[in-house]
Amino acid sequence: MTVLVENDLEFDFSPAIEAINFDDDALHNPSTIKRVDFIAEFDDRFIFLEVKDPDIPGSSNPEAFKKKLLTGNLIPNLAAKYRDSYWFRSHSGNITKRIYYVVLISMASLEPALLLSKQDQLKQSLPLTHKDWSAPCAAGCVILNLDQYKKQFGSNSVRRLSAGGK
Numbered sequence: 797m798t799v800l801v802e803n804d805l806e807f808d809f810s811p812a813i814e815a816i817n818f819d820d821d822a823l824h825n826p827s828t829i830k831r832v833d834f835i836a837e838f839d840d841r842f843i844f845l846e847v848k849d850p851d852i853p854g855s856s857n858p859e860a861f862k863k864k865l866l867t868g869n870l871i872p873n874l875a876a877k878y879r880d881s882y883w884f885r886s887h888s889g890n891i892t893k894r895i896y897y898v899v900l901i902s903m904a905s906l907e908p909a910l911l912l913s914k915q916d917q918l919k920q921s922l923p924l925t926h927k928d929w930s931a932p933c934a935a936g937c938v939i940l941n942l943d944q945y946k947k948q949f950g951s952n953s954v955r956r957l958s959a960g961g962k
Contacts, residue, residue, distance in 0.1 A: 802833050802847040804957050805902065811950075812836040818844075818881060830873070830880040832897075841935065842885075842895045846877055849902040851942075853958045858903065865901070865914060874899055875921035882933060894935035897922075900954075902942045915939040 798809040800817050809815035815836040816823075824831065834845040848870075850858035864870045878897045885891050899918070901911065918937055925932045938948075945954055 798836075800834055801957070803849055804852045805847060805849055805900075805954055806957050807834065807845075807954050808950075808952055809834075809836045812838055812843075824884070829884055830877045831884075832877050832881045835881070835885070837893070841893050842891075844878060844881055844895055844897045844934075846874060846897075846899045847902070848900065851902045851904055862903065862906070865906070865910075868917060871914060871917045871921050874918055878922060878934070878937075895933075897934050897937040898945075898948075899937075899939045900942065900945050901939060904941070906941060908941065908944065911939045911941060911944075 798812060798815040800807050800809065800815055807815075815834060817833065818835045819831040819833045832844045832846045834843075834847075836843045836845065848861070849855075850861040861870075882891070882895065899915075915938055918939060922933065922937065924934050924937060940948060942954065
């Protein structure tokens with residue numbers, strides 16, 4: 797069972813062949829490369845997972861995060877994290893399956909319609925396809941809230957550590 801933690805959120809990657817904390821300086825040496833938090837390999841795909849958790853207990857300024865999301869300033873950062881991670885994995889010879897980019901934004905006050913709108917902006921910022929490319933750089937890209945993430949990956953796929961049990 798592979799369990800990885802990002803601050804107050806614990807992820808259970810048991811169904812994965814392998815899951816790594818990709819945002820680990822030991823993997824990258826000193827560099828300015830932007831990184832997704834986790835990469836999980838399944839039989840038929842990779843999941844690149846970026847986690848944003850403004851609902852973490854004791855968060856100093858969740859409204860600043862919301863403002864950054866609403867103004868569109870967060871989207872270029874999310875796109876850069878995927879592109880740099882893809883570039884790194886590609887040059888390491890580790891892109892052997894389709895990739896899905898999943899951004900989890902744990903902020904209960906955000907409406908799902910807003911996340912859908914931001915998801916469209918993220919797809920345009922990446923971009924997923926180009927007329928000169930032989931294949932898309934990602935098979936899919938989604939922005940999910942915590943409930944949507946659990947529906948997609950299972951109710952026990954993530955839990956808030958400060959909330960206790962599963």
